[in-house]
Amino acid sequence: MEIREVTSKELAPTLEAILDRQQLAAGFPQEEATSLAFGLYQEERLVGGLLAKISMETAHINLLAIDETLRGQDWGTKLMAHGEEAFKKLGLKNITLTTLNYQAKGFYEKQGYQLFGELTDVPQVGMTRYYFIKRLG
Secondary structure (H helix, E strand, O other): OOOOOOOHHHHHHHHHHHHHHHHHHOOOOOOOOEEEEEEEEEOOEEEEEEEEEEEOOEEEEEEEEEOHHHOOOOHHHHHHHHHHHHHHHOOOOEEEEEEEOOOOHHHHHHOOOEEEEEEEOOOOOOOEEEEEEEEOO
């Protein structure tokens, strides 16, 4: 046995197969994680959007961004509401996301997300990563 550096492209299929077997053995259904994305367009120009990964009963919002010239006009709120409605229609129960201290902590709190964790000095000294969840009714 030896440990070698490999690319993520080489490694991912093997790790996914191992984890799939583990999940099945634990009695949880096997399903492929999928993505859902919504773009915000100004005329024909893509100016922002929301990207989420769906796994089991949870959507994790990986990315949410709006062109800086359009901030403060409720487009982030509208994108979040659009995503939440889509997640509900899919029967999802939870939405999770993370943000950094210089990003949008207050914004997510206003959207009804609950802070459930924070790590200081992550991903580097002087930064804080916040972890949020919203339970869908």
